[in-house]
Amino acid sequence: MRIFFDENKKELKAVTCNKCKKELKVENGILKEGCFGADVLFGYFSNKDGSRHSFDLCEECYDEMIEGFAIPVNEEEVTELL
Numbered sequence: 001m002r003i004f005f006d007e008n009k010k011e012l013k014a015v016t017c018n019k020c021k022k023e024l025k026v027e028n029g030i031l032k033e034g035c036f037g038a039d040v041l042f043g044y045f046s047n048k049d050g051s052r053h054s055f056d057l058c059e060e061c062y063d064e065m066i067e068g069f070a071i072p073v074n075e076e077e078v079t080e081l082l
Helices: 059-068
Strands: 001-002 010-015 035-041 052-058
Touching: 001 035, 052 059
Parallel strands: none
Antiparallel strands: 001 010, 035 052
């Protein structure tokens, strides 16, 4: 869960893991540790049509989540992080 200083969501104040409630490190509006952020808008043919869900997971909770996948996530090494 992300908390911002202003309504325009320009400056990040805090990030909390939605699963374990761990407070992630934020300095000067910049997230300083690994975080999985999900934001999905459900559309036609979904029982959740018109509903937006968003959440954040710390790396530990993300690892627990993907551990249970029947098909593993696609993973690739990225050398340039912009």
